[in-house]
Amino acid sequence: MRHDLPLGLTAGDPSGIGPDVSLAAWLRRDMHDVPPFYLLGDPAMLSLRAGRLGLDIPITVVEPRDARQAFAAALPVVPLAARFADTPGRPDVANVPGIVESIDRAVADTFEGRAAGVVTCPIAKKVLYDGGFRFPGHTEYLAELAKIRTGVMARPVMMLAGPELRTVPVTIHIALAGVPAALTEADIVETGRIVAAELExxxxxxxxRLAVAGLNPHAGEDGAMGLEDGQIVRPAVEALRREGIAAQGPLPADTLFHARARKTYDAAICMYHDQALIPAKTLAFDEAVNVTLGLPFIRTSPDHGTAFNIAGSGKAKPDSLIAALRMAGQMAARPAP
Known part of the structure; x- marks a missing residue:
């Protein structure tokens, strides 16, 4: 990965706050040392949104190769074949082709040496589904695009990363009642392997160093509060250790995230969505970054949704997008493995 390349920023759902925070991130580029990026979007729609927000932002249409040079003076926009309507707060299925096109082209740019990595603005799954999108979400679609390019099906892993904490959920968007049945030793081991390799x-x-949380209160307390920690989580931790990975657990989740505990590990492997996301968002609500590990390219995104209710109002904060851009830039700057 060449760190002298710009980052490719996808449009996300244009009816949400993606355009708002993208414009704001460019405005704050010097204050926050934002690495050069280009936005895959609709220049006309972005100009309209800037006007709604009262922002005087020069927008220049570029090819990815010219974005870095243009970045200091104007927001570089690589135009899509599709067009967007500026309808903040009112998602429109007609925007789905452009939303998908921006993802396709950002990934292609990374594989073809035009971008250092992909940063994605938020999408709304319901709108995509209504438009015929057949993947559960962003991450699964990115894995499919990687498979098309490499012939290998990646196993993407979601990591929430903030200044003080990194957390990884093993199970993600499933009901809490379904977690015990869905949780397997193999999934915990595979997640731990990917996290350890990608952190390096x-x-x-x-x-x-990986801290593996228990599923039940007190990590099951020797079976008194559930058998899963002894039968599933502990064997997974032992398997990771046999592979030379510095893993510890299962550890009680209620004592895993205080300041002293956080100094003992580099990432916490959690058993379900909220176990990972509550501490991450509590410690860094505006700065947490969603990093997708396990893909053959860099992908980060802000840790928030489309926020249709405040789109176009000027209330959206760009902090998480700025953090996502900065993290992707830092990852790209690391020497190739």
Missing amino acids: RRFGIARP
Whole structure:
């Protein structure tokens, strides 16, 4: 990965706050040391949104190769074949082709040496589904695009990364009642392998330390509060250790995230969505970054949704997008493995 290349920023759903925070991130580029990026979007729609927000932002239409040079003076936009309507707060299925096109082209740019990585603005799954999108979400679609390019099906892993904490959920968007049946030793081991390898490769941590949370209160308390920790989580931790990975657990989740505990590990492997996301968002609500590990390219995104209710109002904060851009830039700057 060449760190002198710009980052490719996807449009996300244009009816949400993606355009708002993209414009704001460019405005704050010097204050926050934002690495050069280009936005895959509709220049006319972006100009309209800037006007709604009262922002005087020069927008220049570029090819990816020219984005870095243009970045200091104007927001570089690589135009899509599709067009967007500026309808903040009112998602429109007619925008789906452009939303998907922006993802396709950003990934193609990374594989073909035009971008250092992909940063994605938020999408709304319901709108995509209504438009015929057949993947559960962003991450699964990115894995499919990688498979088309490489012939290998990646196993993407979601990591929430903030200044003080990195967390990884093993199970993600499933009901809490379904977690015990869905949780397997193999999934915990595979997640741990990917996290350890990516922390070393992408973040420069020589021997990553993993803290593995228990599923039940008190990590099951020797079977008194559930058998899963002894039968599933503990064997997974032991398997990771046999592979030379510095893993510890299962550990009670209620004592895993305080300041002293956080100093003992580089990432916490959690058993379900909220176990990972609540501490990450509590510690860094505006700065947490969603990093997709396990893909053959860099992908980060802000840790928030489309926020249709405040789109076009000027209330959206760009902090998480700025953090996502900065993290992708830092990852791209690491020497190739």
